[in-house]
Amino acid sequence: MTYDNTLKYLVEQYPEDFIRYLLASEATDIQILKTELNQEPIRADSVTFLQTANQILHLEFQTLPASTPPLPLRMLDYWVRLYRQYNCDIEQVVIFLKPTTSEAVFVDQFTARNTTHRYRIIRIWEQDPEPLLLFPGLLPLATLARTDSPQSLLQQVAVQVSMIEEEATKQSISVCTQLLAGLVFEPELIRQFLRREDMRESAIYQEILEEGLQEGRQRGIEQGIEQGRQSELRLVIRLLTRRLGSINSQLQSRLQELSLAQLEDLGEVLLDFVSEADLMNWLNTIEN
Numbered sequence: 001m002t003y004d005n006t007l008k009y010l011v012e013q014y015p016e017d018f019i020r021y022l023l024a025s026e027a028t029d030i031q032i033l034k035t036e037l038n039q040e041p042i043r044a045d046s047v048t049f050l051q052t053a054n055q056i057l058h059l060e061f062q063t064l065p066a067s068t069p070p071l072p073l074r075m076l077d078y079w080v081r082l083y084r085q086y087n088c089d090i091e092q093v094v095i096f097l098k099p100t101t102s103e104a105v106f107v108d109q110f111t112a113r114n115t116t117h118r119y120r121i122i123r124i125w126e127q128d129p130e131p132l133l134l135f136p137g138l139l140p141l142a143t144l145a146r147t148d149s150p151q152s153l154l155q156q157v158a159v160q161v162s163m164i165e166e167e168a169t170k171q172s173i174s175v176c177t178q179l180l181a182g183l184v185f186e187p188e189l190i191r192q193f194l195r196r197e198d199m200r201e202s203a204i205y206q207e208i209l210e211e212g213l214q215e216g217r218q219r220g221i222e223q224g225i226e227q228g229r230q231s232e233l234r235l236v237i238r239l240l241t242r243r244l245g246s247i248n249s250q251l252q253s254r255l256q257e258l259s260l261a262q263l264e265d266l267g268e269v270l271l272d273f274v275s276e277a278d279l280m281n282w283l284n285t286i287e288n
Helices: 002-013 015-023 071-086 136-142 150-162 167-181 187-193 197-201 203-244 249-256 260-272 276-287
Strands: 031-033 046-051 055-062 089-096 109-112 115-118 120-123
Touching (some): 002 055, 015 136, 071 089, 071 115, 136 167, 203 249
Antiparallel strands (some): 109 115
16 A cells, blocks of 8 residues: 555656656646546556646556456546546556566456457566656656666666755655665665665655555445445345245345445334335335
8 A cells, every 4th residue: 555655646746757758748737636436436556647738647556467356447447437527538557566477467458349448558667767767756666667787776766866956855756766666675775775764754754654544444444344234234134034034136136235224224124024025115215
């Protein structure tokens, strides 16, 4: 999660750098769009939408290629939602961060019968580091780029970071560089070239950590609620089966859609049911 929030911070603070690198164009009027679209939210490792005058750049960072639902389907889903909402050109780029031999990092399209949807993929470990060394916001990613001498590349990035004049920016980029470098470098080597004190002193580091903790807590809460709902659902189905006999599949599907609060309400009233018709009437009541 720390990597996700680091990348989110970099893209939102330095959107021009990413647009220059990925679109080879200049843009000054950039709007950062919300990362969750209407309907069911899609969660990803790190996703950002940058809107310029006539185009949306959809950036997706993947530490690992494994994804549920599969990444190609997610990219199609995002494209459809973005196009329906903004009706403009959309450039989608997936950036894989950590070296792997998985075939998933070579898949650049979704295909199903008559539907084909393509997007760009970048395996950052295959990229020339020179373009990434040109802009502050891309320096952390440069540590993951192609090199025959990883230590020399890390040192080169550290030199570029040290040349940033504005102290707060230098400190923030240093923190992000250390965090992303941790994907491929040992901590001892990182400390040789980048100031560990920046991590302790930086408000950005604390902010990134706090965002990660908050997201972790929220997901824990959501998982706890869902576990409670599933337990209540199993209990309600057992009670209904004892009361009414076997429950048909259509009614079981409707029960699956009930919230925890609705299941708790059902658990209180089901003792008064004498037939499936009572259950159907109750379900129709809460759906109206």
